[in-house]
Amino acid sequence: MRLISGTLRSTPLPWLPVLSNIEPPALRMKAATDKLVEKIVKHDSWPIQPDILNPPLLRLTSRKPLWLYLQPVDIKSRWRHNWKLAQVVNSHLVCDPTIRQPGFDLPRQQWSLLNRFRTEQGHCGACRRKWRLSDTDLCPCGETSTRVFISRNTKKCPIQVKAMAYKTFVRPQLEYVSSSWSPHTKRNIDKIEGVQHRAARATLNDWSHLKSTDTANVITLPSPTQYCKGRPSSMLEFLGWKPLEERRLHSKLSLMYKIDQGIVAIVQLFTYNQ
Numbered sequence: 001m002r003l004i005s006g007t008l009r010s011t012p013l014p015w016l017p018v019l020s021n022i023e024p025p026a027l028r029m030k031a032a033t034d035k036l037v038e039k040i041v042k043h044d045s046w047p048i049q050p051d052i053l054n055p056p057l058l059r060l061t062s063r064k065p066l067w068l069y070l071q072p073v074d075i076k077s078r079w080r081h082n083w084k085l086a087q088v089v090n091s092h093l094v095c096d097p098t099i100r101q102p103g104f105d106l107p108r109q110q111w112s113l114l115n116r117f118r119t120e121q122g123h124c125g126a127c128r129r130k131w132r133l134s135d136t137d138l139c140p141c142g143e144t145s146t147r148v149f150i151s152r153n154t155k156k157c158p159i160q161v162k163a164m165a166y167k168t169f170v171r172p173q174l175e176y177v178s179s180s181w182s183p184h185t186k187r188n189i190d191k192i193e194g195v196q197h198r199a200a201r202a203t204l205n206d207w208s209h210l211k212s213t214d215t216a217n218v219i220t221l222p223s224p225t226q227y228c229k230g231r232p233s234s235m236l237e238f239l240g241w242k243p244l245e246e247r248r249l250h251s252k253l254s255l256m257y258k259i260d261q262g263i264v265a266i267v268q269l270f271t272y273n274q
Contacts, residue, residue, distance in 0.1 A: 006112025011121045014086040017079075018097040019115050021104065024082070027075045034072045089120050093168055103164060110161050113154065117165060155205070162203040163239060170199060174244060179255045182248045192244055197232035204235055 002009070005019035017024045023031070040052050055067035076098045083097040094101065103114045154162050174192060183189050201207050208230040227238035236243065258264045 005115050006108065007115050007119055008121045011119045012088040014083065014088050014091075015115075015119050018083065018094055019101060019118070021100045023075055023079060027073075027079055030073055030078075031075050033066065037066070037070055038072075090118055092172075093118055102168075103161070106161065110157055113157070114161060114165065117169060159203055159239075166199045166203060170195070171244075175247060175251065178248045179252045182252060189245055196236070196241065196244055200232055200235040200239055200241065203239060206230065206235065 001016035001020040001022060002011070004022070005011075005016060007015065007019065014024075037052060040046055040049055043049065052067055052070070079098055080096065083091065083094065101118075103111055106114065154165055157165075174195060183192070204227075206229055228234035255264070259266050
C-alpha cells in the first residue's frame with residue numbers, strides 16, 4: 001500500500017487503504033471468513049458444519065472463535081464507520097474512503113506528492129526534526145517549513161495539481177464555519193480574497209501586475225478560454241473559482257434554509273414574513 005500511495009513509512013496506517021483504494025486487512029479477512037462460512041453452511045456433508053452451526057463448549061482459550069462472528073458484515077459500511085472514528089490528521093479531507101481519491105490517475109511523482117500533502121508526512125524540516133534527523137525545523141531559507149508553502153513545493157506540477165492542492169488544503173481553512181464569522185468590512189473581505197488571488201497566481205505561475213496601459217495583455221493557455229495576464233479576477237474566472245465572499249453568502253443561505261426546515265439542531269429564534 002505504501003508503494004501504491006507513494007507515502008513515507010511514518011504515514012498513519014488508516015491512510016494507506018484509503019489512498020491505495022484497497023480494503024483494510026481486517027475487513028478483507030472478515031469478508032473471506034463470511035464467504036467460507038456461507039460455503040460451509042451450503043454443504044451438509046462437510047464434517048465441519050456441525051461445529052459451525054452448533055459450536056462446542058469453550059475448552060481452549062481463543063481470542064476470536066470462528067463461530068462467534070458468523071453475522072455477515074457490509075465491508076464498505078464498516079470501512080466508512082471506522083474511518084469516521086479514526087483519529088488521523090486531515091481525516092476530514094476524505095468523505096468516502098471506499099472510492100478512489102482525487103488524483104489517483106495522476107503520474108507517479110505528482111500522486112505521491114499530493115498524498116504527502118494529505119497525510120502531512122514528507123521530507124520537510126518539521127518532519128525531519130520529529131524523526132530526529134535534524135536539530136531544527138527550519139528550511140535552508142530560514143523560514144519554518146510547513147505545508148503552507150504549497151506553491152513552492154508544487155512549482156513544477158500541472159495546473160490541475162496546484163488547483164487541487166489549494167482546494168484541498170487552503171480553501172477549507174478559509175471557509176471553516178464561515179457562516180458564523182463571515183466579515184462585513186471591505187478591509188477584512190479583501191484580506192481573505194487576497195489569499196485566493198495569490199493562490200490563483202501560484203497555480204498559473206503568473207506574478208505579473210497589470211498596468212493601466214496593458215488593457216490588451218491577454219495570454220492564451222492550452223485551453224479554448226483565455227485570461228488577462230496580471231489580473232487576479234480574470235485568473236479566477238479562468239480557473240472556475242468563485243469569489244470567497246460569494247461562497248460564504250451561499251453557505252449562509254444554505255444554513256438559514258436548514259434552520260428553517262429543521263434539518264439542523266438549531267432552535268429557530270426568529271420569525272419572518274413570507
